[in-house]
Amino acid sequence: MSVTRINLTVNGSKEVVDVPSNWTLLQMLREKMALTGTKNGCAAGECGACTVMLNGEPVNSCMVLAVECDGAEVVTVEGLVQDGQMDVLQQTIIDAGGVQCGFCTPGMLISARALLDRNPNPSADEVRAALVGNLCRCTGYIRIVEAVQTAAQASQ
Amino acid sequence: MKPIQFDYYAPTSVDEGLDKLTELGYDGKVLAGGQSLIAAMNFRMARPAALVDLNRIPELAYIKPTDDGGLAIGTMTRVRRVEQDAEVAKRFPLLREVAQFIGHAQVRTRGTFGGAIAHADPAGQLPAISMAMNANLLVCSKTGERWVNATDFIFGPFMTVLEPQEMLAEVVLPPNPPRTGSVYKQVSRQKGGYAQAAVIAIMTLDEAGACQNVRLVMMSVGETPIVSEKAVEILVGQKPSEQAFKAVAEAVVTGEIDPATDLHATADYRRQLVRVLVVRALTEACERASKGG
Numbered sequence: 001m002s003v004t005r006i007n008l009t010v011n012g013s014k015e016v017v018d019v020p021s022n023w024t025l026l027q028m029l030r031e032k033m034a035l036t037g038t039k040n041g042c043a044a045g046e047c048g049a050c051t052v053m054l055n056g057e058p059v060n061s062c063m064v065l066a067v068e069c070d071g072a073e074v075v076t077v078e079g080l081v082q083d084g085q086m087d088v089l090q091q092t093i094i095d096a097g098g099v100q101c102g103f104c105t106p107g108m109l110i111s112a113r114a115l116l117d118r119n120p121n122p123s124a125d126e127v128r129a130a131l132v133g134n135l136c137r138c139t140g141y142i143r144i145v146e147a148v149q150t151a152a153q154a155s156q
Numbered sequence: 157m158k159p160i161q162f163d164y165y166a167p168t169s170v171d172e173g174l175d176k177l178t179e180l181g182y183d184g185k186v187l188a189g190g191q192s193l194i195a196a197m198n199f200r201m202a203r204p205a206a207l208v209d210l211n212r213i214p215e216l217a218y219i220k221p222t223d224d225g226g227l228a229i230g231t232m233t234r235v236r237r238v239e240q241d242a243e244v245a246k247r248f249p250l251l252r253e254v255a256q257f258i259g260h261a262q263v264r265t266r267g268t269f270g271g272a273i274a275h276a277d278p279a280g281q282l283p284a285i286s287m288a289m290n291a292n293l294l295v296c297s298k299t300g301e302r303w304v305n306a307t308d309f310i311f312g313p314f315m316t317v318l319e320p321q322e323m324l325a326e327v328v329l330p331p332n333p334p335r336t337g338s339v340y341k342q343v344s345r346q347k348g349g350y351a352q353a354a355v356i357a358i359m360t361l362d363e364a365g366a367c368q369n370v371r372l373v374m375m376s377v378g379e380t381p382i383v384s385e386k387a388v389e390i391l392v393g394q395k396p397s398e399q400a401f402k403a404v405a406e407a408v409v410t411g412e413i414d415p416a417t418d419l420h421a422t423a424d425y426r427r428q429l430v431r432v433l434v435v436r437a438l439t440e441a442c443e444r445a446s447k448g449g
Contacts, residue, residue: 002163021207022165024194040194044195045263057236057265063194064266066213067164111261132348133260 005052005068011036011079019066026050026061027093031075037077037106041135048134051107053077058114060133077106080113089113089151096147100138108134112148159197169213170325174298176208179320184208185431186323188232191263214352216270216325219243220430225331231270231324231371235282238279248289248329250338254281257340260348275322276310276380278353281340283310284381286327288356288373289336294326301325321372333369336360337444341433351376352421353429357437359396361445367391370441372389372434374408377415378424384408385437396442398435405434 002021007014010033019028029035029052041049043062050061053075080087089112092098099105108131115130117124122130127148129140136144167173177184185204187193188211196202210216216232225411227247229238238244239255258264258272258281273293274281286293286306293304309316318324332338341355354375362368374388386407391400410429415426446448 004164018326020161022159022161022197024159024198025246027158043198045191045259048262051262054265056264058263058264060191061192062198065164065190065194065207065209067166068187068190068209070166111444114261129256129347133262145409 001023001038004067004070006067007069007111008069009073011075017066021065021125023027023066024062025052025059025064025066025069025074027052028066029061029074035076039106041105041107043054043102045133046135047104048107048111049104050133051110054112055115056114058111067076071106075110077109078133085123087113088154089116089148092151093144093147096143098139098144098147103139104136108144112144112151114122118151118156120155122148157435159194160200160203162204163205164209164393165353167211169194169216169324170296173208173210173323174296174321175215177323178298179417180206180208180320182320184320186210186271186274189234189272191259191267191274192277193271210323217268221247222328222395223330227329229269229327231268231274231326233269234384235264235267235269235272236261238265247331248338248354250289251285252368253340254265254285254340254356257281257342257344257348257351257354270324270327273306273327274315274318276312276316278313278381279376280381281351281354281375283343284354284356284373284375285340287381289329290327290369291332293324294328295322296325296339297322307383311382332358333360335362335368335445335448337441337446339401339437339440339444341437341440343429343433349419354414355430355433357434357441359391359438359441361396361427361442361444366393366395367442370438372404372408372435372438374413375429377413377430379414382412386412386414391438396438398439401435401438402418404432404438405431408434 039049041047052061183205187207187209218230220228336339338358356373358371360369372384375381413422417423
């Protein structure tokens, strides 16, 4: 078995980690760094529960090996909180009732953050297109889409 | 489940990567974007002894316009970059149209253009597109390189002519002639979902408005993407008409596709989808061609 030492930035903090080659980024985040906000859902890129930001773009962390992330910058749902302040998206999704069981929420938030970073004022269709890779079995999506649009307006 | 243990190599140049692939032989497997491979490894359907990760080779990621009006795309170019590239949108609007159907945003961030073709998933958009666009693929090994046409590259589900010591390095898309229209039509249960059936049509009209050339490719309805010969037989040299398009659809459905029944759709439903999508795709490709493409 090969173990590789990697350097990466996770939620702004520099980390040096020894990871076995067969560990996914998801496994490293949850089991090595105790960042359990990111969820393990389907392990096949269907559900989006494991979505994190890798170098500023959303990826399914179950389909990226940890060793591939040497030198990378990773942001998880825990990293959306800045100086104790929640991201505006976190507040609006709570206010809108866009959280029920909460399993999809971390991935939803990262996909939504990635969208707003590149498109600060998305239409409902654009929000839906950006979140199509994040499955939610509780809310019916409508309140989540509203929350993203409310966050966009609040940030204008 | 987790992937089985394997050795991991991250070469930083093509030469180093080819050395490693040669050394490993059948034990080695190329890791590109990993958006199919790592999922398969998570379920232990794929159990490679060693991975050769191409993500550290910047020289494999590029989009270069070719002098003849086509494009050369490096194998490690992310789908997201292809989707957003201005030159791609200008030269091949079809590619941007198709990109939106490839997985989800997360998958397009990571997935690569060449990796998807080399994976040869019969329900994958890029293998079918490479065949429809008559792409030429540059295959490299330590002992040299060879060019393979996309239609000769894929010969079965997840099966290509790539040898274990070879890598797909570049995809060259030849330019479209003037008055060419192209279109992609897919039906799936939700956007970003698995294609129950999809059809690509690329049609070129001559100055008189007759069909000069047509490439019609069906996907997710056979073991590989299927390039229609009947479409060429029926349409080339003729004035396009709804009647002719319907004749093509019927010939395709009865003679060229071989859909399977699985949890996504029954074979009969897929035949019906193709019957409808072929007519829609040809009609729209023809309209676009008559407007200049």
